[in-house]
Each structure stands twice: as structure tokens, then as C-alpha cells.
Amino acid sequence: MDYGYKKQVDLTFEDTISKVKEELKKEGFGVLTEIDVKDTMKKKIDVDYDNYMILGACNPTFAHKILQVDKEVGLLLPCNVIVYEDNGSVVVSAIVPTVAMSVAGISELTDVACGVEEKLKRVIDNI
Numbered sequence: 001m002d003y004g005y006k007k008q009v010d011l012t013f014e015d016t017i018s019k020v021k022e023e024l025k026k027e028g029f030g031v032l033t034e035i036d037v038k039d040t041m042k043k044k045i046d047v048d049y050d051n052y053m054i055l056g057a058c059n060p061t062f063a064h065k066i067l068q069v070d071k072e073v074g075l076l077l078p079c080n081v082i083v084y085e086d087n088g089s090v091v092v093s094a095i096v097p098t099v100a101m102s103v104a105g106i107s108e109l110t111d112v113a114c115g116v117e118e119k120l121k122r123v124i125d126n127i
Helices: 013-026 037-045 060-069 071-076 097-102 107-125
Strands: 004-009 030-036 052-058 079-086 089-095
Touching: 004 107, 013 030, 013 052, 013 079, 013 089, 013 107, 030 037, 037 052, 060 071, 060 107, 071 097, 079 107, 089 097, 089 107, 097 107
Parallel strands: none
Antiparallel strands: 004 089, 030 052, 052 079, 079 089
């Protein structure tokens, strides 16, 4: 089961992060968190790691709808988008919300998850 929607891009790592943020904003998402995995690995356990950024994206309208169904579904939020380098290439990937929300087993979440998924796929496609 594919839980990520990804593509390789012809941009630098830094430019990809900027472009992702720009495209997320166009789709009504804000970036709530930025986790620089490379920096964190070095600081916390002195391990050198490739460039890898986790962006926690949130569309407040969709988040509100989801939390109205079940507050515990907040455990599956925000929608993560990752940018990383892999053998000299830059990859961008977003969570597939229909897969993520399926673990809750709540059918009322399907329509909302589909809407979020459509927007996130458009973000990735536009990078």
C-alpha cells in the first residue's frame, strides 16, 4: 500500500522546499512545523545524515472538518510533506490522506481525506 505520493524534481534541495511551501499556500495549507532531520541527527546523536526536511502542513478548513468527526483523529495530523536528497537527486513526497485516515476506520472521514489528497497531489504535481 503506497502511503506517499512522490516525485523526483530538477531543483536544488533548498529551492524544492521553497517551492513546496509556495504550492502548499496556493492550496490553502500553512506549514506548522519544519523538522530538519539532518540537523537534528547531528545535534542529538552526532550522526551525519542526508538533507531531509519534514514539513507539517495544515489546511485549517479540512482539519476542522476532521476534528468535528473525532478529536482522536488529530493524532494523524498534520499532513506531512517530505523533501530529501537521494543519491544526488531531490525527491518530494506527501502523505496520502486516504491511506492515513483509513487506520481510524471512520467512514465519515473518507470525503474529507479525498479532498485533502487531491490538493496534496496537486502540490506535488506542481513542483
